[in-house]
Amino acid sequence: MDSHEWFEAHRYALFNTGDEQVETFIKEHKNIIDKHARGNAWVKAQIHSREFSDWFKEKVKKVKVPNHLIWLSYGPNEVAKRYSGYFINGYQFHKMQRDARCKTQNNGVTLSATTDSFASARDQNPVDGMVTYYGVIQDIIEIDYWGCFSVVLFRCDWFHNEIDGYGLTRVYFKKKCSTDDPFVLASQVHQIFYVEDPIEKEVYYARNKVPVDLYDLAEENCPNIEETF
Structure with a gap:
């Protein structure tokens, strides 16, 4: 991984x-930033996100923590595994490039997470609430924390969405969001598929998929491919 991808994944x-x-530790660092850093809530949130990993690495050196947190503080190996498909939570996920060769659609994902939502960079009062994201998988990687444990992440493109007058979720593929935070744990997402609007281009409706058993997933035309980079 290059340094930017390594940082975002870690x-x-x-x-x-x-x-x-x-x-x-996350709460402790956030309190330190809130107390000593200059700027509004948006600026402080960015500083907290950017500097926590380095602070955490130094913090672990000064306190007694389990072995896995020591390895976590080092950050992952720069060499990661890349997959074209991954099975988890009853879903067979594919990255978008692989799906282009298949009749089925397995790259759509949705994630609901509690997060601080800012109306803009000038927002002084972020709202802590549940936000639902919709996206497509561009890459699947497994990062290794030096043999102690590994983590599988999906790198996604996330898109703006809204609920229309009929209660359907419209997803705008031309309007990306959360571009600074493309990764998500494979274990966190659910699979969806997108149905294109028959009139508006690059507008899709998100529809839920039902998890299926592993023995229903044979896809002879889409062999599993694993690469190392």
Whole structure:
């Protein structure tokens, strides 16, 4: 991975470990930034996101933590595995490039997450609430924390969406969002498929998929491909 991709992948893994001790460190760093950094809430949130990994690495050196948090603080190996398909949560996911060769559609994903939502960079009062994201998988990678554990991430393009007057979710493929945070844990997402609007180009309707059993997933025309980079 190049340095930018490495940073984005590691940052997402850090903020989504689900580990109680890491969550405590995240709150501690956020409080430090809120107290000492200059700028509004948007600026401070950006500083917290950008600087936490380096702060966490130094923090771990000074306190007693489990072995897996020591390796987590180092960041992943720069060499990661790349997959064209991945099965999890009852879904067979494909990256978009592979789906181009298949009759089925398995690259659509949705994620609901609690996050601080800013109306703009000048917003002083972010709203903490549930936000639903819609996107497509561009890459599937497995990052390795030096043999201690590994994490599978989907790198996605995320799009603006809205609910129309009929309660359907419209997704605008020409309007990307969250471009600075493209990664998501494979375990976090659900699969959807997109139906193109018959009138408006690059507008799609998101429809839910039902998880299926593994034995229903044979796809002779789409062999599983694994690459290393």
